[in-house]
Amino acid sequence: MPEGSLPKEKTVVTRPYVQVEGIARRYGPTTVFENVWFGVNRGEFVCLVGHSGCGKTTILNILAGLDAPSEGVVLADGREIAGPSLQHAVIFQGHALVPWMTAEQNVAFALGSKHRDWPRHRLAEAARAALAKVGLEGAAGRKPSELSGGMKQRVGIARAFAITPKMMLMDEPFSALDALTRGALQEEVSRLVTEAGQTAFMITHDVDEAILLSDRILLMTNGPRARVAEVVVNTLPKPRVRATLHHQPGYHALRDHIMDFLITRSRTLAGAPPDGYDPRRPPEVII
Template sequence: MSNAYVSVEGIARRYPGATIFEDLWFSVNRGEFVCLVGHSGCGKTTVLNILAGLEAPSDGVVIVDGQEISGPSLDRAVIFQGHALMPWMTAEQNVAFALSCRHPSWPKAKLREAAQAALEKVGLGHAAQKKPAQLSGGMKQRVGIARALAIAPKMLLMDEPFSALDALTRGALQEEVSRLVTEADQTAFMITHDVDEAILLADRILLMTNGPDARLAEVVVNTLPRPRDRANLHHMPGYHELRDHILDFLITRSRTLAGKQPAGWDPKAVPEVRPAAPQITPPPPRAAA
């Protein structure tokens, strides 16, 4: 696919006596938001670590922007489950440190100014001088988001960054990320257990069977129009069909398909489905003259 920024080509991850997943093929297009959904143990975090260059696959390669990745890069920023902030630094200093890695020649004043601007974007300009211990869980994650976006990565990788937050904070941050990523036309890849989170954020949703020996079983194309917000998501035409399809996979098919490959299965051509696509009712037949 000519627009693909990331091409995952036949990656596998094996450990002595166990294969976590095998022969994964998928792409992520420029400016696209892709979510990977599956049960614990199917290798979701391992896939993200491979994309980040933090872990090497047992087989296969990942091509990013035309080059095979060989390690971490500032072009691929990661937001982890935990905030991963340096506790002795203020929010501004945490963001400025990341900026200094991207722009080592910038003077301190410019780094502080850019860090403050990044914090303003996530609504934390007032907390720039606070240390992580003085921030709530949601505020810490906002600092992590600001830090990741401040370095202007070509791709944003997210490892269930909102899973430890309360429902109200999680919803607010999901909408914040959706807004920021859309405004920046940011390429993004996220792993999640939250079906509504995937529906809210993703353009495509990758469904993994249960591990071990997990595989990519299906690619769900999210045809719900943007912009989307949590308050009205469940009122959108096609939402319930989309949600029911994903839940049916997670409850039943992810288990029954585990470790099995149908006859003629081609991992390079995983089927795409559009459960929320509008159904066009054909007009009634014309009455005979």
């Protein structure tokens, strides 16, 4: 490892890239979630797992700057997130490609937003290169309607990675896909994130997906008044491969822990934090 990267490693320890500080979302008298605190370190992959209605998507939108919390702040790089930014790319649940542009044009549109001075041919070249990274060089000229669901989401992934953001935000990006395609795309994202040393935050329902991709898994209680109940540290060694993941020692214990949480504890813990629970420091669990 080059020596120059050492000080950077130090900042990882001292201050996370993203600091979520006591955010809440209220609609009138209803509180969806409150007192949510967590951080995402540089180069770290954090998953947020919880049932529908606990405000997961709202939290992601707040991180993306598309939404604002009713209370609290989110800091990125020490500065408050006040709006959407090219530094934080989003991979949407639906692919969110515009249907009148080809795959290449969709990616080029993103690139053109970042590199305003690039001429058209340079944007096209870079877009094709980004598509090639997800194995879609042959489909650059096709419209989204001519692509399968998995290919569309690949384009969405290529678009997000093309602008080399500081953080990647993913809102259940694979939930609309069939199991086989989902598996392929999870490995694709895993590879791209590792290659780029990408900081990433992802929402998911899929426990295996969380275990495959994440370094830490935030478990949220059910709403209303949802909060981060605990943080599970994923100690399974990397690189993880989907095909062999379930043979790794520790996998089942980890999976069972999260499943138990989703099935019972997400409900029993809702609204009634245990004694000694500090929302600023949700208990860390290492299995």
